[in-house]
Amino acid sequence: MPPLKTFKGTSKNGNVQKALDLAIQAAQQAAPGADRLIVWTLKEISGRQGGITALKEVTVVIKARFS
Numbered sequence: 001m002p003p004l005k006t007f008k009g010t011s012k013n014g015n016v017q018k019a020l021d022l023a024i025q026a027a028q029q030a031a032p033g034a035d036r037l038i039v040w041t042l043k044e045i046s047g048r049q050g051g052i053t054a055l056k057e058v059t060v061v062i063k064a065r066f067s
Helices: 018-030
Strands: 005-010 038-050 056-066
Touching: 005 018, 018 038, 018 056
Parallel strands: none
Antiparallel strands: 005 056, 038 056
16 A cells, blocks of 8 residues: 655635645645546644734645555
8 A cells, every 4th residue: 555645735815625625736746647546634724813914824734645
């Protein structure tokens, strides 16, 4: 079985789905071949909000393997 690799996606406007999509997209781009199947597990959701610059950032971390 191939090893798990870590991928992250970050949304600057607090959109969890967008951050997840970016993490999955990063995994797909790292996968070899044309017919890529990504098997992933959500490992972490974190974020930053507030401050003088009004941050609203969400980061998603997935573990994925290619098959």
